[in-house]
Amino acid sequence: MFELTFEGEVARLRLARPESRNAIPLAGWQDLARRVAEAGEGGARLLLISGDEKAFSAGADITEFPALPDDPAARTAFRRAMRAGIEAVAEAPMPTAALIEGPCYGAAVALVMACDLRVAGPRAAFAITPAKFGISYPQEDVHRLVAFVGQGQAARLLLTARTIDAAEAARIGLVDILAEDVAAEAEAVAEAIVAGSATSQAALRRAIRLAAAGVRSDAEQDRRFEALFGSEELAARLPRR
Incomplete structure (x- = not known):
């Protein structure tokens, strides 16, 4: 099938x-x-x-x-x-x-x-x-x-x-x-x-689903938002100075 x-x-x-x-x-x-x-x-x-x-x-x-x-x-x-x-x-x-x-x-x-x-x-x-x-x-x-x-x-x-x-x-x-x-x-x-970040996309997909369900604020999304700023992936993707 x-x-x-x-x-x-x-x-x-x-x-x-x-x-x-x-x-x-x-x-x-x-x-x-x-x-x-x-x-x-x-x-x-x-x-x-x-x-x-x-x-x-x-x-x-x-x-x-x-x-x-x-x-x-x-x-x-x-x-x-x-x-x-x-x-x-x-x-x-x-x-x-x-x-x-x-x-x-x-x-x-x-x-x-x-x-x-x-x-x-x-x-x-x-x-x-x-x-x-x-x-x-x-x-x-x-x-x-x-x-x-x-x-x-x-x-x-x-x-x-x-x-x-x-x-x-x-x-x-x-x-x-x-x-x-x-x-x-x-x-x-x-x-x-595929060019984007899988970790970021997972957080964003969760945020979209919550928003569609009428959720305006969520502690887990706050945690993910802050945690991703400390990720190695962000450091690797930022432009080199």
């Missing part, structure tokens, strides 16, 4: 199920969590997650849904597997970026929202579709959606299930970077991140 490769300090995680428009089955969510862990163990400084031009992902694999109405345990297993995969991305030890060149629907939107950055090409499209099927969306993912686009736009996406294009997604805050050439933009992002 997910293919993990390394290019130097950059890990690439590709959804590789084109016959199903990269729909993610229960086993795929479990695979996602394992692959993110492997990327960290491999020393990646950046994790790029992509599909293909035909589809980033259709979301959760709805061919598995008919088994759920009569099996409460299976519903719980599905929810937990999806949560574990998405939160593995959100809590990855390295920065993460989603590269979206085609349609991104349903649970796949939750997956890209768990990344630090979202880069979309001109053929990207987004829809959050549980209302079409008579189901809901996990609260953790609704929380992220409201943080990104606000209550009104979240209601628009969730209640109408309508598809929006990349430009509209960028306008409302669901996408961070629009790029005619997603691969070239990914290379530029990767080069900039």
